Amino acid sequence: MPSSTKPATRTEIVELADQLIRLKGFNAFSYADIAGIMDVRNAAIHYHFPSKADLGISVIGEELKRVAAGRQDWAHLPGDEQIKRIMQGFFDKSRKGMICLTGSLTPDYETFSPEMQHKLVEMCEAILDWVAYCLEKGREERTLHFHGRARDRALLVLSAMLSSLLLSRVLGNNVFDRMMDQLLKDLGTSPAKWVEKSPDWLL
Amino acid sequence: MPSSTKPATRTEIVELADQLIRLKGFNAFSYADIAGIMDVRNAAIHYHFPSKADLGISVIGEELKRVAAGRQDWAHLPGDEQIKRIMQGFFDKSRKGMICLTGSLTPDYETFSPEMQHKLVEMCEAILDWVAYCLEKGREERTLHFHGRARDRALLVLSAMLSSLLLSRVLGNNVFDRMMDQLLKDLGTSPAKWVEKSPDWLL
DNA sequence: GTCTATACCTTGATAGAC
DNA sequence: GTCTATCAAGGTATAGAC
Numbered sequence: 001m002p003s004s005t006k007p008a009t010r011t012e013i014v015e016l017a018d019q020l021i022r023l024k025g026f027n028a029f030s031y032a033d034i035a036g037i038m039d040v041r042n043a044a045i046h047y048h049f050p051s052k053a054d055l056g057i058s059v060i061g062e063e064l065k066r067v068a069a070g071r072q073d074w075a076h077l078p079g080d081e082q083i084k085r086i087m088q089g090f091f092d093k094s095r096k097g098m099i100c101l102t103g104s105l106t107p108d109y110e111t112f113s114p115e116m117q118h119k120l121v122e123m124c125e126a127i128l129d130w131v132a133y134c135l136e137k138g139r140e141e142r143t144l145h146f147h148g149r150a151r152d153r154a155l156l157v158l159s160a161m162l163s164s165l166l167l168s169r170v171l172g173n174n175v176f177d178r179m180m181d182q183l184l185k186d187l188g189t190s191p192a193k194w195v196e197k198s199p200d201w202l203l
Numbered sequence: 204m205p206s207s208t209k210p211a212t213r214t215e216i217v218e219l220a221d222q223l224i225r226l227k228g229f230n231a232f233s234y235a236d237i238a239g240i241m242d243v244r245n246a247a248i249h250y251h252f253p254s255k256a257d258l259g260i261s262v263i264g265e266e267l268k269r270v271a272a273g274r275q276d277w278a279h280l281p282g283d284e285q286i287k288r289i290m291q292g293f294f295d296k297s298r299k300g301m302i303c304l305t306g307s308l309t310p311d312y313e314t315f316s317p318e319m320q321h322k323l324v325e326m327c328e329a330i331l332d333w334v335a336y337c338l339e340k341g342r343e344e345r346t347l348h349f350h351g352r353a354r355d356r357a358l359l360v361l362s363a364m365l366s367s368l369l370l371s372r373v374l375g376n377n378v379f380d381r382m383m384d385q386l387l388k389d390l391g392t393s394p395a396k397w398v399e400k401s402p403d404w405l406l
Numbered sequence: 407g408t409c410t411a412t413a414c415c416t417t418g419a420t421a422g423a424c
Numbered sequence: 425g426t427c428t429a430t431c432a433a434g435g436t437a438t439a440g441a442c
Contacts, residue, residue, distance in 0.1 A: 009407080027231045028314045030435060044408050046437065099310060106369040107302060107310050111231045117373075124373055147388065152381045156389075159366030159382065160359055166309040167358065170320075170327055178355045179362065185350065186359075186389065212425080231419060247426050249419060 010048045011037060016168070018059045022098035026056060026108050029090035053113040054104075059117045061202070063101050067126045070134070070202045077081045080139025083157070084192040087180055090161045091194040099165040100203055102127065102158070127203065128154050138189075145188035157183065207337065213251045215241060221262045225301035229259055229311050256316040259308075263322045266304050266406070270329045273405045274336070282341025284342070286360070287395040289334070290383055292404035293364045294397040297379045302368040303406055305361070330406065331357050348391035360386065 007015070009112040016037055019026030020029035031045045031052070037042075074082050093100060105112075105120050112120065132154035146153050166178040181191050212220070219240055223232035234248045234255070241247075252258040277285050298304060308315075308323050315323065335357035341347030349356050367382040384394050 024314050025228070025230065027228065028311065031437090032434080040407095041409055042436090043410080043438080047407060050437080052436070073375050097313070104310050104368075106309050106373050108228050108231065110300070111227050121373055124370065128374075143215050148385055152385050155366075155370065155378060155382050156363055156385055159370070160362050162369075163358075163362030163365055166306075167327065167362070167364075168311050170309050170324055171331075175358060179358050182351055182355050182359055234419090235416075243425095244427060245418085246420080246428085250425060255418065255420080 009038075009040075009044075013045055013048055014057070014058050014062055016061065017055050018101075019098070020102050021056075021059060021101065022093065027111060053116045056112070056116050057119045059099065060105070060116070060123050063123055064126055066202050067123075067130055071130055078134070078141055078143055079085055079134045079185070080141070080143040080189045082134040083131070083138065083144070083187075084184075086134070086202060087161060088194060088198055090165060090203045091176060091180075092201055093203075094165050094168045094173060095196070097169055099169065100162055103162040103166050128158060128166060131157050135187075138187075143189055145185070151195055157187075204234065205258050212243075212247075216248055216251055216258070217261050217265055220258050221304070222301070224259075224262060224304065224307050225296065228307055229385050230314060256319045256325075259315070260322045263308070263319070264325050265284065266326055267329055269405050270326075270333055274333055281344055281346055282337045282339070283344070283346040283390070283392045284335070285337040286341065286347070286390075289337070289405060290364060290395060291397060291401055292406045293368060294379060294383075295401055295404055296406075297368050297376060298399070300367075300372055302372065303365055306365040306369050331361060338390075341390075345347045346392055349389070360390075 013034055016034045017029070020033055021042060023029075031042050035042050036049050045055075049058065070086075074085060077085070090100065097159055104126060106124070109120065128151065132150040135144060135146065135157065136150040139146065139150065160179055160183045164176045167179075168175045177194070180194075184191050212284050216237055219237045220232070223236055226232075234245050235250055238245050248258075252261065273289075277288060280288070293303065305327060309327070312320060314322065331354065335353040338347060338349065339353040339361065342349065342353065363382055363386045367379045370382075371378045380397070383397075385396050
């Protein structure tokens with residue numbers, strides 16, 4: 001199956017929804033936005049995703065898959081390196097004026113259906129689990145240094161990554177670099193160099 | 204003018220809009236929500252705020268006033284104490300299931316009118332200015348300890364406060380306490396004790 | 407699987423009487 | 425300053441033909 005194959009409609013819808021959520025937020029995009037880009041009718045989208053919540057849940061589901069894949073593929077890497085690669089993914093998003101799903105969806109939490117709320121909880125916990133795992137791994141490898149439980153530290157790291165995207169869009173791109181520099185220094189590791197064109201990384 | 208005086212309609216509208224933004228987000232609340240609570244008609248709200256952007260700008264304007272007032276009223280306090288009082292305001296919000304305006308509005312930035320975008324930038328910068336000022340003051344007073352520029356550190360502090368509200372709602376209230384404990388420890392100061400019923404503090 | 411067509415609701419907003 | 429009445433636009437969603 002060549003990688004140039006046009007993705008199945010269903011897949012394309014989810015990808016577009018993901019982008020729109022990261023640009024405008026879940027409550028601000030519509031089926032018409034997606035239909036317009038794909039040049040199909042409104043109803044075609046509803047065939048694949050009867051309700052908007054179904055679509056939202058699928059978008060989150062894909063993110064969960066990416067997290068699982070990232071954990072597997074990078075399992076051999078040191079903890080600090082994994083953290084930096086996760087950050088690189090955030091860098092990519094920041095240059096596209098996009099924010100992460102956590103930063104986009106958690107503010108709207110109260111407006112979601114119970115099923116979607118539950119899926120969002122799942123996603124946040126999966127990401128935190130991974131970050132905590134990387135931090136603990138790095139601490140054992142003596143390349144990362146911090147006090148307290150890795151799980152609590154993961155909250156601060158995720159928080160900084162998430163906010164760096166929110167604030168970059170409003171205050172300018174250098175916010176991302178300044179925040180990540182500070183964050184890595186806090187963790188006692190060397191600053192990272194962000195690459196402009198990276199193969200569209202995680203999260 | 205007794206404090207029991209019913210606030211002017213205009214003021215009440217802005218207060219309700221503020222609450223709704225913190226609960227559901229700017230794009231998810233409607234004039235009808237406010238009209239319903241106040242038991243007036245839709246058009247009455249439009250009389251005071253012709254467009255929704257006008258209302259949003261007023262809500263942000265009030266936040267700017269609160270920041271200015273906070274800086275003035277607490278100017279005599281040590282930097283670390285000011286930081287803790289700002290955090291107490293966030294604690295209050297967290298117990299009401301609310302998030303801060305920065306956390307609610309920045310994700311929807313791209314959907315706002317240019318005027319509202321500009322006002323939001325103004326707000327973020329005012330808050331960052333204040334936090335940076337407190338941090339620098341605390342460093343000079345030798346009660347706060349951190350490396351790097353106060354302005355960059357302020358980004359991390361605001362980021363943690365903002366995210367603690369986003370994540371508390373999704374993952375449970377103890378997230379707030381765990382994050383603030385870590386954050387204060389990072390700044391080399393003693394943990395704070397949050398008071399359940401505080402006189403509805405800032406931000 | 408996609409289309410046409412449409413139902414139904416909510417939204418932000420306006421005009422004009424009181 | 426608030427009301428009634430109304431509007432156009434856009435939202436989610438469904439039915440049924442192809």
